[in-house]
Amino acid sequence: MHQTRSTEPRMLLVTHRSERAVVLALHGEVDMDSVEPLRLALDSEARGGWSPVVIDLSAVDFADTAMINALLGVRPLLGGRLRLAAPSALVTRLLGVLSLDDAFTVRDSREAAVAA
Numbered sequence: 001m002h003q004t005r006s007t008e009p010r011m012l013l014v015t016h017r018s019e020r021a022v023v024l025a026l027h028g029e030v031d032m033d034s035v036e037p038l039r040l041a042l043d044s045e046a047r048g049g050w051s052p053v054v055i056d057l058s059a060v061d062f063a064d065t066a067m068i069n070a071l072l073g074v075r076p077l078l079g080g081r082l083r084l085a086a087p088s089a090l091v092t093r094l095l096g097v098l099s100l101d102d103a104f105t106v107r108d109s110r111e112a113a114v115a116a
Contacts (some may be wrong), residue, residue: 010034013041021114022049023085025056030067039070046077053078054113058086063094071104080105085113 011034016023024041028034045053055071057063075082083105087095095101107113 011037013037015041017051018114021052021054023054023056023110023114025059025110026067027059029062030060031062031064032066035066035070038067039073042070042074042078046074050081052081052083052114052116054083054085054110056085056110056113057088057091058110060088060091063091065098067091068094068098068100072100075104083107083113083116085110 010029010031012027014025014027016025022045024038024045026038030038042053045051060067071082071084084091085107086109087106095103095106105113105116107116
């Protein structure tokens with residue numbers, strides 16, 4: 001039996017910049033094998049930016065503690081600039097299971113997170 005690996009990325013990260021915020025929109029699966037682009041983007045924003053950093057989680061189909069660790073790792077550097085937008089039901093549940101419901105500023109939409 002021959003198995004082939006998909007060359008499609010499991011997680012897509014799209015960055016949107018405006019005068020009001022930087023939005024990192026995640027799509028797909030965010031786990032140990034795919035989280036590195038998110039870590040790098042968060043680190044870059046923490047070191048060189050002043051704008052709010054909004055993580056749009058509405059299109060996340062799967063996430064594990066690798067994503068949570070990336071967010072927790074940058075939280076001390078970004079402080080109140082870090083905001084989560086429209087977390088999918090899966091992400092909301094993951095935050096709840098880990099008792100991190102109140103660890104981040106979470107808004108129901110990207111627009112509300114930018115304005116927070």
